[in-house]
Amino acid sequence: MRPRTPSAGLLLVTPALLMVAALFVYPFALSITSALTAADGFPSIANFSKAFELYSGDIVFSVLIVASSTALIALTAIAIAGALTLGETRWLVAALAALYRWPLFIPFIVAAQCMRTFLAKNGLLNNSIVSLGILDPAMTQSFLDWRGIVITFVWKQTPFVALLLAGAMASLDRATIEAARNMGAGRGRLLFEIVVPQVLPTLMVGLVLSIVTMLSVLSVPMMVAGSQPTMLTVDMAFRINAYGDYGVANALGVISYLITAGAAWLYLRHSLREGGRP
Amino acid sequence: MIVARLFSLVAKAGLLALLAFALIGPLANLVLWSIAERWYAPHKLPVSYGLRYWEIVFRPTGDAMGSLVTSVGIAVAVVVVAVAVSVPAGYALARLKLPFRAVIMIAFLLPQAFPSIVIYMNVARVFYGLGLAGTITGVVLVHSAHALVYSVWITTAAFAAVDRDLELAARNMGASPWRSFWTVTLPLATPGIMASAIFVFLESLDEFTGTFFVGVPQVTTLPLLLYNASMGGNYQIASITALILLVPSVLFMLVIERFLHADVLAKVGR
Numbered sequence A: 001m002r003p004r005t006p007s008a009g010l011l012l013v014t015p016a017l018l019m020v021a022a023l024f025v026y027p028f029a030l031s032i033t034s035a036l037t038a039a040d041g042f043p044s045i046a047n048f049s050k051a052f053e054l055y056s057g058d059i060v061f062s063v064l065i066v067a068s069s070t071a072l073i074a075l076t077a078i079a080i081a082g083a084l085t086l087g088e089t090r091w092l093v094a095a096l097a098a099l100y101r102w103p104l105f106i107p108f109i110v111a112a113q114c115m116r117t118f119l120a121k122n123g124l125l126n127n128s129i130v131s132l133g134i135l136d137p138a139m140t141q142s143f144l145d146w147r148g149i150v151i152t153f154v155w156k157q158t159p160f161v162a163l164l165l166a167g168a169m170a171s172l173d174r175a176t177i178e179a180a181r182n183m184g185a186g187r188g189r190l191l192f193e194i195v196v197p198q199v200l201p202t203l204m205v206g207l208v209l210s211i212v213t214m215l216s217v218l219s220v221p222m223m224v225a226g227s228q229p230t231m232l233t234v235d236m237a238f239r240i241n242a243y244g245d246y247g248v249a250n251a252l253g254v255i256s257y258l259i260t261a262g263a264a265w266l267y268l269r270h271s272l273r274e275g276g277r278p
Numbered sequence B: 001m002i003v004a005r006l007f008s009l010v011a012k013a014g015l016l017a018l019l020a021f022a023l024i025g026p027l028a029n030l031v032l033w034s035i036a037e038r039w040y041a042p043h044k045l046p047v048s049y050g051l052r053y054w055e056i057v058f059r060p061t062g063d064a065m066g067s068l069v070t071s072v073g074i075a076v077a078v079v080v081v082a083v084a085v086s087v088p089a090g091y092a093l094a095r096l097k098l099p100f101r102a103v104i105m106i107a108f109l110l111p112q113a114f115p116s117i118v119i120y121m122n123v124a125r126v127f128y129g130l131g132l133a134g135t136i137t138g139v140v141l142v143h144s145a146h147a148l149v150y151s152v153w154i155t156t157a158a159f160a161a162v163d164r165d166l167e168l169a170a171r172n173m174g175a176s177p178w179r180s181f182w183t184v185t186l187p188l189a190t191p192g193i194m195a196s197a198i199f200v201f202l203e204s205l206d207e208f209t210g211t212f213f214v215g216v217p218q219v220t221t222l223p224l225l226l227y228n229a230s231m232g233g234n235y236q237i238a239s240i241t242a243l244i245l246l247v248p249s250v251l252f253m254l255v256i257e258r259f260l261h262a263d264v265l266a267k268v269g270r
Helices: A006-035 A046-086 A090-099 A108-118 A124-131 A146-170 A174-182 A187-214 A219-224 A232-243 A246-273 B002-034 B052-058 B063-095 B101-113 B116-130 B136-160 B164-172 B177-206 B209-214 B222-231 B235-259
Strands: B036-038
Touching (some): A006 B101, A006 B116, A006 B136, A108 B002, A146 A187, A174 A187, A187 A246, A232 B209, B101 B136, B116 B136, B209 B222
């Protein structure tokens, strides 16, 4: 090991880079070429026309699910991280800190199975509401549709974003917060006008990563919701398993790249406006 | 004044209880299903309890034990591959002169920036042509590529956190570069590497989508068994499998802070 020459370093990184090239870059390129190639082998956009014809409803459905989940994740994470940072009731902050992280380490597939039973018509959620006398047993309904997907995503991703936010908030300068507090700012104003603007970059990173995750997860829409309408991930798996149709599946894949790219673009545009500090 | 304080106390306790229910309720439902022998509407709780399904799952000849062995075997192999590839890469990225270092670091982040399901289905297609589809090797490769993101970044941070002066001291006392690496740098970086190994192990154990495309139908890991049982309406088997998957995750949460020291965390991404 001769640490002085650049070639030694490159040699050591090569195996890892080769793995990324073979198992990520190549399949990524393949997904784009396959989406742009018709069944007869010529370049065409036929796969995209077919994807829009068959799945435009599911494209809109996926965007709406991801957008509403992201909004709810952001609000809940800000509330939790804000309570952890600005909370004055010590027992409440301690209990919250001990509780909120749990779903972070629970695999998506386990979360999906939990929700599949919890949100069902005869699940613990409905049964608890009925037992409290809030709802008549005949009025209960299953949440295993778009609501189930949103609830599962929010349940699973909020701790991740809240953890990042709480970390960023903890490293803020306490003097500004105390100054604003002394000048009579209420806790709501303190949170949304002093604290959140300073941790916005962290919030955006957490949300973009969550969006990519939500567009990658197959188990949640398959296990938590019925078949129609459904998310693009399920449609891709269906095109391949039922028809071996890689063209349309990859066209849907490229559409989901574009949705993520849209989210990343919003983030970059925002951080550029904030002074070029992503 | 007292009324206002009492009201605020009740409001806080109520909010906390609501949050606790939202977090623990779904898990409680899982535990209930795992010990329910019969449970149907309109009964709010299981009609009869028992461990019959646990006995079925843990029967040595059952599917679940086979899947557990497959899952753990794959996860161990993934850790070996990921550590073997990331230790040299992490050392080079943290210590050596490297052209395009920033580009290389970002290359390892790329797989996180795109929906991985699209990558997995195309990997499966390539593997089908290579005869790797439906094999353990194929699944290990897919999981390892996904794991590299974490393992390279955490390993790089672990090496970066090792004090350079200690290496120099070893060199000054006449140790060769190899010897100072094996006796000083590597042992000091080991807690960070362990943390990345644990992380990689869990990611592999819990992985569903990649195995769904590449491993089917021959390779049945625990997540696939869970999925099949759940879609087949066998909620007891699905819930017990889910609980088995939860054990390592919970253990991880309890021990991770011991391995992932703040000084390593501070170096992530530097």
